[in-house]
Amino acid sequence: MRKFRIYFILLVLVSILVGCTETNILDRVGLTTLVGYDVGTEEKISTTAVVREINPEFQSNVEVITTENETSKGNRMKANRKLSKKITVGQMRVVLFGEEVAKGDLHFYIDSLLENPSVSNGLYLAVVEGETSELLQHEYKNIDDIGQHIYRLMEQNIKNEHMISSTLHEIAHDYYMKGKDIAMPIINRDEEFVELTGVALFHEGKMVSAFPVEDSFYLKIMRDNFKAGIFETILQKEDIPPALMKDTITEMPVAFDAIRSKRTLKLVDPATPEFDVQLKIKARLLEVHPDINTGDPKVIEALESAVSKNLSKELTRIVAQSQSVQSDIFGFGDKYRSSVRNSELTKDKWHEMYKNMKINVKVKFEILRDGVFE
Amino acid sequence: MKSSIQINPKDMINASLVFFVVHSAQVGVGIHGFQRVVYQDAEKDAWISVLIAGLATHIVALCMIKTLEIYGSNDLYGIHQEVYGKWIGNFFNVIYILYCGIAFFSVLRNYIEVIQTWIFPGLATWFLSATLIIIIIYAFSGGLRVIVGVSFFSIMLALWIIPMLLFPLKYAYIEALYPILEEDIIAILKGAKSMAFTIIGFEIIQIMYPFVKDKENVKKNVHFSLLFTTILYLIVMLVSLTYYSEGKLEKTIWATLTLFSFISFPFMERFEFVAICFWMLIILPNLCLYLWAAYRGAHRVIKISGTKFVWIFSLLVFIATIFVQSRSQINMINTQFGNIAFYIIFVYPIILLLIVMLKKKFTSKKEQNNEKV
Numbered sequence: 001m002r003k004f005r006i007y008f009i010l011l012v013l014v015s016i017l018v019g020c021t022e023t024n025i026l027d028r029v030g031l032t033t034l035v036g037y038d039v040g041t042e043e044k045i046s047t048t049a050v051v052r053e054i055n056p057e058f059q060s061n062v063e064v065i066t067t068e069n070e071t072s073k074g075n076r077m078k079a080n081r082k083l084s085k086k087i088t089v090g091q092m093r094v095v096l097f098g099e100e101v102a103k104g105d106l107h108f109y110i111d112s113l114l115e116n117p118s119v120s121n122g123l124y125l126a127v128v129e130g131e132t133s134e135l136l137q138h139e140y141k142n143i144d145d146i147g148q149h150i151y152r153l154m155e156q157n158i159k160n161e162h163m164i165s166s167t168l169h170e171i172a173h174d175y176y177m178k179g180k181d182i183a184m185p186i187i188n189r190d191e192e193f194v195e196l197t198g199v200a201l202f203h204e205g206k207m208v209s210a211f212p213v214e215d216s217f218y219l220k221i222m223r224d225n226f227k228a229g230i231f232e233t234i235l236q237k238e239d240i241p242p243a244l245m246k247d248t249i250t251e252m253p254v255a256f257d258a259i260r261s262k263r264t265l266k267l268v269d270p271a272t273p274e275f276d277v278q279l280k281i282k283a284r285l286l287e288v289h290p291d292i293n294t295g296d297p298k299v300i301e302a303l304e305s306a307v308s309k310n311l312s313k314e315l316t317r318i319v320a321q322s323q324s325v326q327s328d329i330f331g332f333g334d335k336y337r338s339s340v341r342n343s344e345l346t347k348d349k350w351h352e353m354y355k356n357m358k359i360n361v362k363v364k365f366e367i368l369r370d371g372v373f374e
Numbered sequence: 375m376k377s378s379i380q381i382n383p384k385d386m387i388n389a390s391l392v393f394f395v396v397h398s399a400q401v402g403v404g405i406h407g408f409q410r411v412v413y414q415d416a417e418k419d420a421w422i423s424v425l426i427a428g429l430a431t432h433i434v435a436l437c438m439i440k441t442l443e444i445y446g447s448n449d450l451y452g453i454h455q456e457v458y459g460k461w462i463g464n465f466f467n468v469i470y471i472l473y474c475g476i477a478f479f480s481v482l483r484n485y486i487e488v489i490q491t492w493i494f495p496g497l498a499t500w501f502l503s504a505t506l507i508i509i510i511i512y513a514f515s516g517g518l519r520v521i522v523g524v525s526f527f528s529i530m531l532a533l534w535i536i537p538m539l540l541f542p543l544k545y546a547y548i549e550a551l552y553p554i555l556e557e558d559i560i561a562i563l564k565g566a567k568s569m570a571f572t573i574i575g576f577e578i579i580q581i582m583y584p585f586v587k588d589k590e591n592v593k594k595n596v597h598f599s600l601l602f603t604t605i606l607y608l609i610v611m612l613v614s615l616t617y618y619s620e621g622k623l624e625k626t627i628w629a630t631l632t633l634f635s636f637i638s639f640p641f642m643e644r645f646e647f648v649a650i651c652f653w654m655l656i657i658l659p660n661l662c663l664y665l666w667a668a669y670r671g672a673h674r675v676i677k678i679s680g681t682k683f684v685w686i687f688s689l690l691v692f693i694a695t696i697f698v699q700s701r702s703q704i705n706m707i708n709t710q711f712g713n714i715a716f717y718i719i720f721v722y723p724i725i726l727l728l729i730v731m732l733k734k735k736f737t738s739k740k741e742q743n744n745e746k747v
Contacts, residue, residue, distance in 0.1 A: 007512045090644070114625075117492045120644065121636045169545060169636055176621030338552035 026054050030063070030085040033147030036132025037109060038098035040068040047075035048133040050147035053085050062145045066133045072112060090118045093151040095125050095168075096132045096187065102200060102207035106182075110172055110205075121169040124154045127200040127207060129188040141192050150194060154185065161227060163196055163216055175205070178345045179333020183219070186210060201327040204347060208325040211318065218311075218318050221279060222330050226261040230286065233314070235306055254307065255287035256367075265332065267339045274358040275332055279311070282366050304365050312361040319359055326351045332359075379447055379584040387582075389591035391522050396576045396599035398525040398659040401606070403484040404572030406653075408607070409614040409629040411572075416565030418550060418620070419557045421611045423565030427573050428604025430566065434720055435576055435596050437727045442583045444730055450580040451674040457729060464675050471675070473718055474668035477574070478661055479691050480711050482506060485657050486695065487704055488628065492650050503695040506654070507688045510661050514669075514684050518585060521666055525659035532656050535649060536606070539613050541637045546616035571712035572607070574719050575660065576600060581667045 030051040040046035046068045053061040067078035080087050095113065097106065113119050128135050136146055143149045157163040166184045174180045186198040199216055201209045211219060217231040232255040240252055266276040285294060285303075293299050322329055333350040337343055412420040445453055450470065455463035486502045513524055579596055586592055614629045626632050634646035642648065669683050698704060 007508075007515070010508050011512065117635075120638070121632070122638065172622055173545070173619045176625070177619035178621075180619075334547075334549060338549045341553050341556055 024086075024088060027056060028085055029054075029088045030083050031091040032087055032089050033091055033145070034094045034096065034136070034150060035072075035089075035092060036096040036098065036128065036136055037072070037101050038131050038133055039100045039104070043068040044070050045072060045075060046133065047072060047079070048136045049075075049079050049087070050136060050145070051079070051083065051085075051087060052091075052145060052147065053083075060145075062147070064136050064146065066137070072109075088118070089116065090120075092119060093123050094147065094154060095123060096128050096135070096150075097125070097184075098128055098132045099130055099207070102127045102184075102202075105205040106202070107175075107205040110168075110175055113168055114172055119168070121167065121172075123168050124151065124158070125166050125168060125171050126150075126154065126185045126187050129186060129197065135187070135189050135194065138189060140194075143194070146194075150187065153194060153196070154187075157185075157196055161220060162230075163213075164199060164219055164223065174329075174331075177331075177334060178347055179328065179335070179337045179350050180331040181327045181329050183223075183327075183329040185216075186213075201322060201325060201329055203325060203327045203351070208327055209321065211321070215314075215318055218314050219329070221261045221263065221281065222277075222315055222318065223263075225263055230255065230257050232256070232287070233307065233310055235310055240306060252289050253287070254285070254289075254303075256283040256307075257286050265335045267335060268360075269358075270336070270340050272356065272358055273332075273336055273353055275335070275360070277315070277359055277361045279315075279361070279363045280366070281311075281363065282368050284369055285367050300367055304367055308363040308365040311363045311365060315361045315363070316359065319361075323355060323357060326354055328354045332357060379449065379452065381447075381585060383587070385518065386585055386587040387519065387522050389586050389588045389595050391526065392579065392582070392586060392592055392595040393599045393602075394526045394529050395522055395582060395659075395663065396579060396596055397603055398528050398656070399575035399578045399663045400573060400599075400603045402481050402575065402657050402660040403488070403653075405607070405610065406484070406488060406630050407626075407628040408569065408572040409611060409618075410623060410626060411568045412565045412611070413615075413623050415568055416562045417557050418552075418615060419555060419562050420565055421551070421608060421615060422555070423562050423569060424604070424607050424611045426562065426566040427569035428600065428607065430720060431573055431576060431600045431604070432597060434723055435579065435600055436593075437723045438577070438580055439583075439593050439596065441723065441727045441730050442580065443589075444734060447584045447589075449582075449584050449670065449674075451671050453726070453730070455674070457726075457733060467671050467675050470718075471668050471671040473714070474664045474671070475687065475691070476711055477715070478664040478668070478687075479694050480707060481657055481660050481664070482691065483695050483698055483704055484708070485653065487701070488631070488650055488653075492631065493647060499699065500692070500696050503692055506661070507692055509658070510665060511684055511688060513658065513662050514665055515681070518582075518666065521659065521662045524662055528655050528659045532652070535652070536609075538634060538637060538645065538649075539609060542613055542617045542633050545636075546613065548616055550616050550619070551612075567716055568712065569607075570716040570720065571708055573603070574715050575663075577719050577723075578663050578667060580723075581670050 030053045032049050032051050034050040036048040038046040038048070046066060048064060048066045051063045051065060053063065055061060063083065065079045065082055067075045067082075069075045069078055076087055076089075095109070097109065101109075113123075114121075140146065140149075154163070154166075158165045163185050164183055171182050171184065174182045181204070182202045184200050184202075185196050186200050187194060188197040189195075196213055198213045199211045199219055200207045201211065220226050232253060235252045235254060236250075261279060261281040264278040264280075266278070268274050268276050288294065288303075292303065319330065328350065333345065333354065336350070336353075337345045409420065412423050416423045441453065442448070445456065448456070451467045454466045454470075457463065458466060482503060485506075486499055489502060490497060490499070513520055576596065576599070579592070583589070583592065610630060614623065614633060617633060618626065618629065623629060631646050631650065634649050635644065637645035639645065665684065665687065668687060669680060672678050672683050673680075698707065
């Protein structure tokens, strides 16, 4: 019994001592929700942090602080000197890069984010047109917490598949893959709003080109299987089959709600290399010219083939644009690596091959149903 | 046989509990980051290495049990004394005790390292190691049956972690595994050898064997347990290979924990923090079993009492944890220990079985001759 008592006292002591570690009490910390990186004027990195200070009695306070230093941790120290509360990064949701930083090299930033165990792998990355400090420092009329706002904006668009997903995990995954390059959404300020304006393409860690936001649907279906999302396209005159319309119009906009798309890649010739891309899309017709009789199966068929033709044209165009800047954001290289034995692929080698790659896009577009009114 | 152990039936355990003992002794800190080590050798065929390593454990366990069956009710230490005589036998026993000590130290230090990197960067090593050692002493003082109980609960309470591996599957690309068998067989075998540090632990059966009540069921339970461990490791490996891309896996130190860092619930932002703290329950039987194995050896060699031994042992380990501080030192210890363990666990039992069988043949012939005369 005496022996037991000694152990018991020791256990109690230990459990009390556990309370002596560093504490992070919510009232006494500033939660960094968003960080933006720019190229500094004097020092290497200029950081803009959106810090939310929780206050139990009053409304929470949001501070936007810009500091300059050689490293990002140095910037955190500098920001700490300006705040009454300790800065923590565990709640960081979004990291933004200024255009100039993105055109430099993101390797350093990706690695330092991965290194820190308190940074979540699920945070979103994006590029800002121009400077991030300009976007974040602006006093918006209707936005209280700019950090939370940008996070919700990105989350909403990515969850609904209007925009390509760019979580830290996915970016790091593609960055360290031999046969794929990274792509991120572009954010810009439009007067009193913050909006997604496009998709940035990277060659290794450098931003080399951008697609307008209208192309993000094509990017999505080309990159991966797809589950939801509205898209609209304009059928040009030469694509419109005569069976569809009697009077001549130059172009016809149509809108669809893509229900499901499935991408199949096939390497047909490893030497060139040449790929067959097969896309199966099932969609719901949302908006179409009122003259088109959607009750007629023949008309639907003609419409389907017109959209298929239009889609394969657009897809070939975006792949060609990415080829011209040697940025394989679609992952053709990984398909090449997994189909060719002992390819010993490296990123440079693949970029060289990617320039001359040929693709044959085949789209099988199927209209499942339209609305409740024909 | 003179050194065989007679144990009070009250202190014995059921053979079905051996399943839990073997599994909990195998799974410990190695599972945190074995993917990277194996990947460095076998690249995307690393999952084949895991399978080969699992197969090797079955073969070795077969040899171990065969050796034990020849001697009826005896442990490895007793067999050493029988086979090599008192002095050389004790020399081997001391090596084995040292091996258990290093294994204990390695598990403890690796776990402390994980806590310090992920959760409490400011917490001192001595504090964490003292805390853990006190808990282990407490469990040890309860005897073998308590340790086996700890093993049982550690597995039962940790089972819920396995379904958590479903979450990362959202980002898994099966293409990452193709083309299968691109690496040559040497690289895959090398990868299997690197698994040694992660997959050892089942050698505890060599010490625990005399304490099992129904010895005829030991074989079945050990093999079930090994199969379970192999499948677990295989699943973790496959998920990691498809979740990470080539370069990223090579740079991730604790791939399993990073795997968890994506999981977040509405009521819990970062799951891996919970997983790491919970891991103490998983390494606890690990540490207890190694300590117990070392104690059994010391008891056979110098007849030391349990209380005395546990304090000396703990003090030595405690001092050692303070001296080893940096990541590179720990990494070196892991690699070296993995190498030594490979020979002690995977090569030596087979040699021992051969020696024992030869000796048996020789002595039985001699006995026959004696009878004739």
